[in-house]
Structures are given as structure tokens and as C-alpha cells.
Amino acid sequence: MKPQTTTPSPWTYIPTLYFTSGIPYVIINTVSVIFYKKLGIDNAQIALWTSFLYLPWVIKMFWGPIVDIYSSKRKWILYTQFAMFCCLGLIAFSLQLPNFFFISLATLTIGAFISATYDIATDGFYLLALSPEQQAFFVGIRSLFYRMAVIFGSGILVVLAGQLEVSLNNIPLSWTIAIGFSALILAILFIYHRLILPLPESDNQRQIQARENIPFWAIISSYFAQDKIINILAFILLYRLGEAMLVKIASLFLLDKPEVGGLGLSTSDVGLVYGTFGVISLICGGILGGLLISKYGLKKCLFPMALALNLPDVFYVYMAYTKPSLTLVYPLVSLEQFGYGFGFTAFSVYLMYICKGEYKTSHFAISTGFMALGMMLPGLISGYLQKTFGYPLFFILVCLLTIPGMIALFFIPLKEEAKRQNN
Numbered sequence: 001m002k003p004q005t006t007t008p009s010p011w012t013y014i015p016t017l018y019f020t021s022g023i024p025y026v027i028i029n030t031v032s033v034i035f036y037k038k039l040g041i042d043n044a045q046i047a048l049w050t051s052f053l054y055l056p057w058v059i060k061m062f063w064g065p066i067v068d069i070y071s072s073k074r075k076w077i078l079y080t081q082f083a084m085f086c087c088l089g090l091i092a093f094s095l096q097l098p099n100f101f102f103i104s105l106a107t108l109t110i111g112a113f114i115s116a117t118y119d120i121a122t123d124g125f126y127l128l129a130l131s132p133e134q135q136a137f138f139v140g141i142r143s144l145f146y147r148m149a150v151i152f153g154s155g156i157l158v159v160l161a162g163q164l165e166v167s168l169n170n171i172p173l174s175w176t177i178a179i180g181f182s183a184l185i186l187a188i189l190f191i192y193h194r195l196i197l198p199l200p201e202s203d204n205q206r207q208i209q210a211r212e213n214i215p216f217w218a219i220i221s222s223y224f225a226q227d228k229i230i231n232i233l234a235f236i237l238l239y240r241l242g243e244a245m246l247v248k249i250a251s252l253f254l255l256d257k258p259e260v261g262g263l264g265l266s267t268s269d270v271g272l273v274y275g276t277f278g279v280i281s282l283i284c285g286g287i288l289g290g291l292l293i294s295k296y297g298l299k300k301c302l303f304p305m306a307l308a309l310n311l312p313d314v315f316y317v318y319m320a321y322t323k324p325s326l327t328l329v330y331p332l333v334s335l336e337q338f339g340y341g342f343g344f345t346a347f348s349v350y351l352m353y354i355c356k357g358e359y360k361t362s363h364f365a366i367s368t369g370f371m372a373l374g375m376m377l378p379g380l381i382s383g384y385l386q387k388t389f390g391y392p393l394f395f396i397l398v399c400l401l402t403i404p405g406m407i408a409l410f411f412i413p414l415k416e417e418a419k420r421q422n423n
Contacts, residue, residue, distance in 0.1 A: 007198045010130055010138055017077070017122050018142040020189045022149025023182055024084050024115040028053050028108050030154045030275075033248060035161070035175045037255050038267060041101060047248040047383025049105055054376035056116035061365040067120045073128060074197050076121035080114050081190040087111035088183035092176045100172070120365075128200045147283045154275030157182060162268030219362045228413045232354060235408040236367060237374040239306070239347055242313055242402035243340060244378035249386050249394065250274065250333075253316070258323060261391040269326060273333050281334040285341025293349055299414050302346050306409055309343020310402035312336040317399060320392040347371075350412070 029050065036046045067076055087107050094103040130138060157178050164174035226232065254270045256262020265273065285308075293301050315332040318324075324332070351371065355363040378401075386394040 007200075008196055010134055013193065013196050013198075014126070014130075014138050014142055015145040016189055016192065017125070019145045019149045019152075020081060020186065020193075021115075021119055021122055022146040023153055023186060024088070024111055024118070026150045026153030027088070027157075027179070027182060028112050028115060030150075030251070031157060032104075032108055034158055034251050034255065034267065034270065035095070035179075036101070037252055038161075038165070038171050038175065039095070039100070042383075042387075043249070043252050043256075044383035044387045046252065047386070048380055050108075051248060051376050051379030051382070053108055053112045054372045054379070056112040057119075057372040058369050058376060060116040060120055061362070061369050063117070064120050064362070064365055067117065067124065072199065073121045073125035074199050077118065077125060077197065078190065078194055080118035080121065081186060081193060083114045084111060084118065085183050085186040085190060087114060088179055088186060092179035092183060095172045095176045095179070125197075125200075129198060143286075144283075147279065147286075151276055151279045153182070155271050155279060156276070158271030158275050159268045160271075162266055162271055165267055220366070223363050223366050226354065228411070231408070231411040231413070233370060235405070235412045236351070236370045237377075238405040238408045240309070240344075240371075240374060241378055241405050242310055242398045242400075244375045245382045245385070245398045245401055246313060246316065246395075247375070248379045248382045249391075250316070252383075252386075253320070253391055254329070254333075256391075261320065263319065263323060263329065265326065265329070273326075273330055274337075277330060278333050278337040281338040282341035285338040285343075286345050289342045289345030290349075293346065298346060298349050298353060302350070302409055302414070303406075305343045305346035306406055307343075308339040309347075310339075310399075310406065312339040313395070313399050313402060316395040317392065320395050353414075 032050050032053070033046055036050070037043075067073070087110055090107045091104050091111070094100050094107060097103060126138075126142070160181065161174050161178035164177055165171050168174055223229075251270055251274055252262070254263050254265045254274060255267070256264070258264045289301075289305055292305075312335050315336050319329065319332060351364060351367040354367065382394075385397065389397065
């Protein structure tokens with residue numbers, strides 16, 4: 001079937017492309033923590049192995065040129081969507097097997113590489129299919145639908161699995177149905193995109209062949225030639241150090257029984273507390289952060305927003321010691337997620353700020369790769385630290401680990417931002 005030549009409105013495919021991007025990411029990096037916990041895997045093993053799943057997003061810059069050179073972005077999008085549907089289907093099936101952990105983890109790893117490749121192709125397609133004016137208009141739309149996918153995965157999907165756990169009294173089957181449902185949605189989206197996605201002129205084969213000589217090493221070297229690059233990298237790796245420790249353990253803490261230090265919430269409760277209200281709060285924090293930065297500038301907002309990111313981690317210390325009721329857990333988790341969304345906005349804007357010159361897109365991919373590395377490495381040991389110290393001391397450690405990132409932000413270059421504010 002030959003792709004259609006008429007150009008549909010971006011409203012018909014941009015929201016669904018980024019919703020599709022968010023589903024596998026949240027299942028691989030967030031929901032996997034929850035279903036492994038419910039299936040009896042040890043906290044340390046969960047944190048270690050699921051943290052490794054960040055790796056494709058760390059190193060995706062190394063195969064980005066392959067997506068640029070070979071075939072069209074449209075085909076890459078469709079191929080990776082279908083492959084991701086197959087991966088989710090296999091994960092759902094594997095949960096019924098005795099050796100489910102190895103099979104599902106291997107499939108999640110393959111899915112992580114496929115999902116990272118899909119992200120490269122989708123971002124490239126976004127730049128090719130939309131005019132600069134449309135790109136500016138839809139940047140908020142694509143972010144919104146990506147976050148909606150996060151709510152679907154970490155909220156609705158988890159609540160569904162929790163309800164099935166109660167009604168079926170069979171945890172593996174409940175998660176098989178929930179993950180299978182997400183695979184079905186990806187299949188429907190694949191068919192939809194196969195029919196609706198345009199083929200921009202700049203994405204055709206002749207122009208792809210004309211881009212065969214991509215100065216890959218020149219791009220890499222130009223990134224590391226930036227002024228104060230060591231300070232920049234330290235900031236990228238350390239800014240979310242505490243949050244990187246917290247993110248893998250938060251759901252486990254909410255699920256664990258009180259006798260081992262957790263809050264003992266049900267799967268459905270975690271889906272609502274962390275995956276629904278928490279994510280909505282995160283979105284609201286991100287929106288407010290963007291408004292404030294646009295009004296006052298990054299230089300003025302960076303430190304206050306870093307405080308907003310890190311200070312609410314103390315709520316987990318409070319919850320670990322006091323074991324509050326569910327009524328109080330909702331606002332505490334929501335406030336922590338609001339602060340995370342608020343503070344992460346400043347971080348995202350800074351990553352765009354340091355992308356200058358001819359290779360902005362590639363520089364941003366390198367920065368986001370280091371950002372993912374900063375999440376992966378602390379996550380690898382977070383489970384062992386929690387197991388060693390227990391939840392209360394672990395969350396105190398999380399709060400202490402926010403300090404290096406706060407110090408690092410005083411040493412990063414922001415001179416041009418300061419000049420712009422003074423004009």
C-alpha cells in the first residue's frame with residue numbers, strides 16, 4: 001500500500017504519536033517495578049535490573065544517525081510500533097511461565113531499545129512534518145499527550161491490574177491481562193498510523209540518501225568542546241541524584257507491608273496515588289514552572305525550582321516514620337510529584353539552553369543521554385541501599401544526596417541567559 005500523498009492535519013497524528021511514545025516508556029521503567037513487586041521479586045533485584053532498562057535512552061545517540069540515514073522516519077515509526085506491540089504481547093505471555101523473570105526482563109530490554117529508537121524517529125518526524133510555526137504550537141500538545149500516556153500506564157493500567165487481582169485472585173493472570181491490554185492499544189495505534197501518517201517530501205528516500213555523510217564525531221567533539229563542559233556534565237548527572245534514588249523505591253515503599261517498613265497499599269491505591277494524582281500533580285508543576293521561566297528567566301528560577309524539586313523528598317522520611325493514613329498519603333505524594341515537575345522544568349530548559357550552534361538536535365540527544373545515565377546509575381544501587389538501611393534511613397540518605405546537585409548548579413555557565421535578561 002503506497003503512503004497517501006495528501007497531508008492530514010498534525011492534530012490527527014501528533015497527539016497519538018507521543019501518546020504511543022509514552023506507553024512503552026512508562027511500562028518499561030515504572031510499571032515493571034510494580035508488577036515485579038507483586039510477583040514476589042526482591043526489592044534489590046527489582047531496582048538493579050529495572051535501572052539497567054534506562055541504558056538504551058543513555059546510548060541512543062550512537063544509533064541516531066542510522067535512523068537518519070536508512071529508510072524514512074515514517075517507516076521507522078511504523079516498524080518500531082509493531083515491534084513494541086510484539087514485545088508487550090510476549091511480556092504479557094511470559095508472566096504465566098515459571099521462569100517469567102528472565103524472559104520478561106529480556107523482553108523489556110529489547111523493548112527499551114525499540115522504544116528509544118521510536119523516540120528518535122518520532123522526534124525527527126516531528127521536525128520534518130511540521131513547519132517551524134507548527135513545531136512551536138504543538139510542543140505543549142505533544143508533552144501533554146506523552147504525560148497522558150504516563151497516567152494511562154502508571155495509573156489506569158495499574159488500577160486495572162489491582163482490580164483484577166481482587167476479582168480473579170490471580171496476580172500473574174491479572175498482570176497478563178493488563179499488559180496484554182496495553183499491547184492491544186499499541187496494535188490499534190499502529191494500524192491507525194499506518195493509514196494516517198503523511199510522508200513529508202523531506203523524508204523521502206532521495207533526500208535521505210543525500211544525507212549519508214553525517215559528521216558524527218564532529219558532532220560529539222563539538223558538544224564536549226563547550227565552555228565549562230565538566231561543570232555542565234556534573235550538573236546533569238547530579239541535579240536529580242536524590243530523585244534518581246527515590247523513583248525506583250517509592251512504589252515499592254507504598255506496596256510493602258507495614259511489618260517490613262512499607263505502607264501496605266493495594267495495587268489499585270498505588271495506581272491512584274502515584275500513577276494518577278501524582279502524575280497530574282507533576283504535569284501541573286511542569287506547566288507552572290514553564291510559565292515562571294518564560295516570565296522571569298532561567299537564571300532567576302533555577303535555584304528556587306531546584307529547592308522545589310528536592311525539599312519535598314522529606315515527605316517520604318515522614319511517611320516512613322509515621323505510617324500515615326491513605327488520606328494523608330495522597331497529598332504528600334502529590335506535593336512531592338508537583339515539586340518534581342516544577343523543578344524538572346528548569347532542568348529541561350537548561351538542557352535546551354546549552355544546545356547551541358549547528359548541531360542543536362544532536363547536542364540535545366547527548367544531554368538527554370547523560371540525563372538518563374544520571375537516573376540509571378543511582379537506581380542500580382538504590383534497592384541494595386534500601387535493603388541495607390531500611391526505609392527511614394534510606395529516605396534520609398535520599399535527602400542528603402540532593403545536596404551535590406544543589407551545589408553543582410552554582411558552577412554552570414549561564415552568562416548568556418543573564419545578558420538576555422538585562423536587555
